Structures are given as structure tokens and as C-alpha cells.
Amino acid sequence: MNTNLYTEKFNIDPKVILLGENIITILKSNFEYIDYVSEQNQLKIISAMQRCNVSIDCFNTSTGYGYDDYGRDNLEQIYSLVFNTESALVRPQITCGTHALSTVLFALLHNGDTLLSPAGGPYDTLEEVIGIRDSIGSLREYGVNYKQVDLLENFEFDYDNIQKALEDKSIKVATIQRSKGYQTRPSFTISKIKELIQFIKNIRPDLIVMVDNCYGEFVELMEPTDVGADIMAGSLIKNPGGGLAMSGGYIVGRKDLIDRCAYRLNSPGLGREVGASLGQLRSFYQGLFLSPSVVNSALKTALFASKFYEELGFKVIPNSSEPRTDIIQSIILESENALKLFCKGIQNSSAVDGHVTPVPSDMPGYNSQVIMACGSFVSGSSIELSADGPLREPYAVYLQGALTWPHGKLGILKSVQELYSQNLITIN
Numbered sequence: 001m002n003t004n005l006y007t008e009k010f011n012i013d014p015k016v017i018l019l020g021e022n023i024i025t026i027l028k029s030n031f032e033y034i035d036y037v038s039e040q041n042q043l044k045i046i047s048a049m050q051r052c053n054v055s056i057d058c059f060n061t062s063t064g065y066g067y068d069d070y071g072r073d074n075l076e077q078i079y080s081l082v083f084n085t086e087s088a089l090v091r092p093q094i095t096c097g098t099h100a101l102s103t104v105l106f107a108l109l110h111n112g113d114t115l116l117s118p119a120g121g122p123y124d125t126l127e128e129v130i131g132i133r134d135s136i137g138s139l140r141e142y143g144v145n146y147k148q149v150d151l152l153e154n155f156e157f158d159y160d161n162i163q164k165a166l167e168d169k170s171i172k173v174a175t176i177q178r179s180k181g182y183q184t185r186p187s188f189t190i191s192k193i194k195e196l197i198q199f200i201k202n203i204r205p206d207l208i209v210m211v212d213n214c215y216g217e218f219v220e221l222m223e224p225t226d227v228g229a230d231i232m233a234g235s236l237i238k239n240p241g242g243g244l245a246m247s248g249g250y251i252v253g254r255k256d257l258i259d260r261c262a263y264r265l266n267s268p269g270l271g272r273e274v275g276a277s278l279g280q281l282r283s284f285y286q287g288l289f290l291s292p293s294v295v296n297s298a299l300k301t302a303l304f305a306s307k308f309y310e311e312l313g314f315k316v317i318p319n320s321s322e323p324r325t326d327i328i329q330s331i332i333l334e335s336e337n338a339l340k341l342f343c344k345g346i347q348n349s350s351a352v353d354g355h356v357t358p359v360p361s362d363m364p365g366y367n368s369q370v371i372m373a374c375g376s377f378v379s380g381s382s383i384e385l386s387a388d389g390p391l392r393e394p395y396a397v398y399l400q401g402a403l404t405w406p407h408g409k410l411g412i413l414k415s416v417q418e419l420y421s422q423n424l425i426t427i428n
């Protein structure tokens with residue numbers, strides 16, 4: 001066990017290092033399962049790339065209109081193979097996850113239609129897309145209605161009320177968010193998503209089911225599109241970009257729906273034929289190739305944090321024995337001081353901006369200050385090690401990412417060291 005560099009270069013107390021090593025020993029079989037899942041996903045991706053005859057020519061770039069961009073079209077074919085769908089759009093012109101999801105919603109819903117969220121409220125940024133919070137250009141402004149069925153108190157689906165809601169024939173699309181985002185519910189596993197989709201399709205086979213897959217890619221052996229989702233979207237600066245994609249998003253699903261999305265994203269008449277790849281293709285291909293490994297590192301980091309903080313007496317969501325379906329870990333730190341110190345530890349472990357100390361600040365859309373730690377190579381990338389949390393009760397921190405497991409491990413050790421050196425925790 002090489003504890004020297006942790007102490008010599010990062011000032012981590014040998015007691016913290018030892019506890020960390022003990023926890024890693026306890027997690028051995030969990031780590032083996034994480035390795036198994038990434039192995040399977042890696043094979044899925046390599047075989048898709050081989051079937052599409054990927055060669056160095058695929059990384060050439062197009063400019064201007066982007067007609068006949070072979071590498072772009074081929075990558076989209078690979079995404080449809082990996083996600084088991086008829087079609088895909090993978091574009092640098094999709095600016096982020098919210099844009100990918102908003103493109104789907106605007107493509108599929110018309111004036112007088114209703115969007116149903118059968119499993120509670122959507123991600124914060126989607127509130128403005130839908131018009132739950134007033135905003136310019138929302139679906140609501142264009143005459144699209146929204147209906148929501150909340151989860152039961154035990155976080156199970158409220159099937160009775162979903163069934164009742166589905167009687168409304170104006171409902172055209174149902175949207176399911178896999179990852180909990182900033183909510184307190186657990187994230188929905190693929191098997192839970194499957195159950196919900198089957199329930200909906202039994203009653204309304206015509207309904208389009210979409211899934212917000214942000215942070216979920218390659219965490220499990222299957223994806224929502226393997227279990228009946230008609231269309232699904234996500235961000236390339238999260239899991240599937242593998243830390244290399246500098247921007248972009250993807251949408252995968254049924255061909256007729258993806259074509260509509262392309263007409264919405266670009267223009268009616270033009271659709272998927274246009275959109276220059278602007279030099280991004282190599283990083284999209286290589287990022288997808290690396291993604292299962294990067295997700296592996298993020299999952300080990302999340303699990304290590306979960307078990308470590310559990311041992312220190314904190315409430316963690318998910319806990320170290322619950323199944324995982326995304327890379328998000330939350331830890332209830334219970335005090336402002338602990339939240340600030342945790343984020344300082346994460347920041348100071350980073351290769352980029354490791355010298356700065358994060359401070360809380362006001363954020364649009366939040367009614368309390370927020371503190372964020374993110375030392376990333378790609379601005380705002382949350383597949384890289386990062387942590388954030390609002391400065392209010394119960395002082396929960398949301399942790400995600402790490403491109404490599406050793407970096408994730410260092411970040412968690414640094415965070416514990418910060419709390420330890422301020423006597424907020426004791427270690428025997």
C-alpha cells in the first residue's frame with residue numbers, strides 16, 4: 001500500500017488513508033460487478049463500431065452546410081446500434097441535455113396536445129421548457145398542456161392515478177426521468193422503468209414514451225430503449241462523451257420520431273442532412289469508446305464516497321448496498337461548514353483549478369446560495385469529478401464523476417481530510 005504520496009503531496013492523514021483502504025477492501029465484490037458491467041458495455045460499443053466499419057476517415061470534418069458528412073452519419077448509426085434503436089441524432093449543435101430534451105418535446109407535441117409526467121416533477125431546467133415556471137418560448141406558450149402524477153410517499157409509482165390520467169386522449173407523450181437530479185427520490189432502475197413503460201403501453205399503446213437518460217448511460221447492462229422507450233435523450237458532456245466531447249447531445253429512438261427531431265433541430269425540409277461536424281467527430285467517437293471506463297471510475301468514486309460517509313455516520317443516497325442506475329451520489333452533510341469543506345476537498349484534488357477554493361454564490365433559479373466544486377478540462381463537464389449543493393438544510397452535496405478512479409479516490413480522501421482536520425468527524 002503506497003500511502004506516501006497521499007501524505008507527502010496531499011497532506012492526508014495516515015488514519016484517513018487507512019480507513020479508505022479498509023473501505024475499498026469491503027467494496028471488492030461491488031467493484032467487481034462495476035467492472036463486469038463496463039466490460040459488457042465496452043463490448044457492445046466495440047462491436048457496434050466494427051459493424052459500422054469505423055476507420056480514420058470517419059474523423060474527418062465537414063464545414064458549411066455539412067452535406068454528406070460520412071463520419072457524422074456513421075456515428076449516428078453506431079449510437080442506434082449501441083442503444084438498440086432505429087435511428088439516432090448525435091450532434092455538436094445540440095448544446096446540452098436540456099436542449100436535447102427540449103428538441104424532442106417540441107418535435108413531438110403540438111397545440112392542444114398534453115405531456116404527461118407519470119413519475120413526479122421533471123429536472124429543474126425542464127420546468128421552463130414545459131412552462132411549469134413561466135418562461136419565454138415554453139411549450140405552454142405554444143398551447144401544449146402538462147399533467148403530472150406524483151410518486152407515492154414510498155416513492156413507488158402511483159399506478160391508480162396514472163391509469164386515470166391516461167384516460168385523457170390529448171396526452172401524446174409520457175416523459176420519464178431516469179436520474180433523480182436534485183430530487184430526494186431514488187433514481188429509477190431499468191427494471192422499474194420497464195415496469196412503468198409496460199403499464200403505460202398496456203393502456204395506451206399509441207402513446208410515445210420518452211426517457212431523460214442524463215447520467216444513466218452505461219451504468220447498467222441495459223438502457224431504457226432496450227425496455228420499450230420510444231425515444232431517449234442525453235448530454236455528451238455527461239456519460240456518453242467519455243470526458244472528451246467538448247459539447248453536444250444525442251437523441252435515439254424510433255425513426256419517424258428522430259426524423260421529426262432532426263426537422264425541429266435544423267429546419268423543416270433540411271432535417272438530418274445538414275449540420276457540419278466542425279472537427280468534433282474524433283472526440284465523439286473516442287469519447288463513446290472510453291465512456292464505459294469513465295462511467296466505471298465515476299461509479300467506483302460514488303460507491304466509495306457512499307460507504308466512506310456512511311461509516312462516518314452521515315446519511316447517503318443511494319446507500320452503499322442499493323442498486324445504482326446513475327452516477328450521482330448525494331451525502332447529507334448537515335452543516336454549512338461541512339458542505340464548504342467537502343467541496344474544498346474535491347476542488348483541491350483536481351488537476352485543473354486545484355489551487356482555488358470554491359465559495360458559495362447566488363444562482364438564477366435558486367432561492368439559496370449554491371457552492372460548486374469543479375476542476376474540469378471541459379467547462380461544466382459533470383462526468384469529471386465535481387460536487388455541488390445549495391446552502392440550506394439539510395446541506396446535501398451532490399457528487400458526480402471522475403474520469404479516473406484514482407482521481408475520484410483522491411477527491412474523496414481529500415474531502416474526508418478537510419472534515420477531519422476541522423474536527424467535524426472522528427476516526428478511531
Ligand SMILES: *Cc1c(COP(=O)(O)O)cnc(C)c1O
Nearest residue numbers: 096097098123179181212214235
Ligand atoms: C443534467 C441533466 C439534465 C440537463 O442537462 P444539461 O446538459 O445540464 O442541460 C436533464 N436531466 C437530468 C436528469 C440531468 O441530470
